[in-house]
Amino acid sequence: MIALRDVQKYYGDYHALRGITADIRPGEFFSLLGPSGCGKTTLLRVIAGFEDISSGSVLIDGKNMEGVPANRRPTNMVFQSYAIFPHLSVEQNVGFGLRRDPRPAAEKAKAVAEALEMVGLTGFGKRAAHALSGGQRQRVALARALILKPKVLLLDEPLSALDKKMREQMQVELIKLQRQVGITFILVTHDQEEALVMSDRIAVMFEGEIAQLDDPETLYRRPKSRRVADFIGVMNFLPASILQETGDKIEVDVAGLGRAEISIAQAPGKASGEGTSVGFRPETLTILYEGQNAPDRETEGTVEEVVYYGDMTYYDVRLDGVEKPVRISMRNVFGRPVLDIGTRARVAWSSGALVLFR
Numbered sequence: 001m002i003a004l005r006d007v008q009k010y011y012g013d014y015h016a017l018r019g020i021t022a023d024i025r026p027g028e029f030f031s032l033l034g035p036s037g038c039g040k041t042t043l044l045r046v047i048a049g050f051e052d053i054s055s056g057s058v059l060i061d062g063k064n065m066e067g068v069p070a071n072r073r074p075t076n077m078v079f080q081s082y083a084i085f086p087h088l089s090v091e092q093n094v095g096f097g098l099r100r101d102p103r104p105a106a107e108k109a110k111a112v113a114e115a116l117e118m119v120g121l122t123g124f125g126k127r128a129a130h131a132l133s134g135g136q137r138q139r140v141a142l143a144r145a146l147i148l149k150p151k152v153l154l155l156d157e158p159l160s161a162l163d164k165k166m167r168e169q170m171q172v173e174l175i176k177l178q179r180q181v182g183i184t185f186i187l188v189t190h191d192q193e194e195a196l197v198m199s200d201r202i203a204v205m206f207e208g209e210i211a212q213l214d215d216p217e218t219l220y221r222r223p224k225s226r227r228v229a230d231f232i233g234v235m236n237f238l239p240a241s242i243l244q245e246t247g248d249k250i251e252v253d254v255a256g257l258g259r260a261e262i263s264i265a266q267a268p269g270k271a272s273g274e275g276t277s278v279g280f281r282p283e284t285l286t287i288l289y290e291g292q293n294a295p296d297r298e299t300e301g302t303v304e305e306v307v308y309y310g311d312m313t314y315y316d317v318r319l320d321g322v323e324k325p326v327r328i329s330m331r332n333v334f335g336r337p338v339l340d341i342g343t344r345a346r347v348a349w350s351s352g353a354l355v356l357f358r
């Protein structure tokens with residue numbers, strides 16, 4: 001649907017996009033994820049045609065967009081701060097883009113009603129836009145974009161102004177809406193959880209470059225660098241040394257864990273100067289209770305910190321022989337007490353969950 005080829009963007013001397021190459025598929029829910037200032041909005045504006053590029057190319061539906069103005073592109077954008085007109089009614093806001101549409105008024109009114117229904121605002125048409133909640137305003141902005149039937153909807157942090165509950169609700173609604181209308185969505189977010197929940201694929205960006213482009217599970221399980229691993233959720237790192245490589249297996253010695261065999265598929269990672277290490281997610285380790293056997297491997301340590309979340313508890317456990325504690329997340333089970341700080345813990349682990357960075 002969209003092909004980005006070595007897209008470069010300079011603002012004066014500032015190199016904002018440094019060679020972006022990616023293909024975004026038709027009907028895909030695609031996210032741009034990265035820290036503030038990495039170029040997400042810039043890339044979205046480049047696709048929408050609000051921003052010229054310095055070199056490279058942007059193709060939409062096979063057509064080069066060079067010289068094609070924003071209003072002639074099959075894209076529509078919902079902005080970071082929802083730009084709805086507070087003095088107009090909901091209906092007038094949604095119908096705004098149709099003001100030069102030659103269709104008869106009755107047909108346009110029907111299109112407005114359909115768009116309002118899509119975003120769950122049926123019955124709100126006559127309401128003044130300023131008399132809406134944040135979530136409702138965001139829906140108006142969505143309806144206003146959808147009514148123009150774009151092939152690609154560009155969403156720049158559309159949910160960032162909403163509180164947590166509302167944001168989670170709108171995330172689910174956006175996914176449903178995207179399935180219903182079947183068009184390509186490109187979402188910008190700096191919230192990794194939001195990106196994981198919503199996307200078919202995610203491009204993780206740092207400093208104007210795509211560091212990794214993958215589906216959520218691959219990104220989470222096989223991050224290609226420590227930086228990506230750190231940005232997506234929590235990843236523990238332990239220093240490791242490589243003992244030998246045989247075929248598709250790498251034998252390593254890991255501080256606090258011991259010897260482990262890591263398959264080459266689990267060794268995609270660049271250590272980027274930080275030395276060889278293995279990474280693993282907090283939920284891949286388990287603290288064993290008395291009498292419980294480890295399904296695979298076992299090590300020991302001391303609980304140094306306990307963070308209780310109701311359904312989950314995070315334990316920071318310092319494995320024997322390691323300086324820094326690792327974080328272990330455990331689902332709380334009824335009848336099993338939360339461990340105290342200072343408890344000696346037997347910890348189960350498995351080499352299949354380890355990712356090698358070298």
Ligand SMILES: Nc1ncnc2c1ncn2[C@@H]1O[C@H](COP(=O)(O)OP(=O)(O)OP(=O)(O)O)[C@@H](O)[C@H]1O
Pocket residue numbers: 011014016034035036037038039040041042043190
């Ligand atoms: N018009 C401009 N002129 C000069 N520099 C700009 C301009 N627009 C953006 N930049 C710079 O380009 C970089 C990328 O900006 P961009 O708005 O794309 O970041 P972002 O990833 O969307 O960040 P955020 O999460 O904070 O919205 C920033 O360093 C920004 O200061």
Ligand SMILES: [Mg+2]
Pocket residue numbers: 040041042080156
């Ligand atoms: Mg931005």
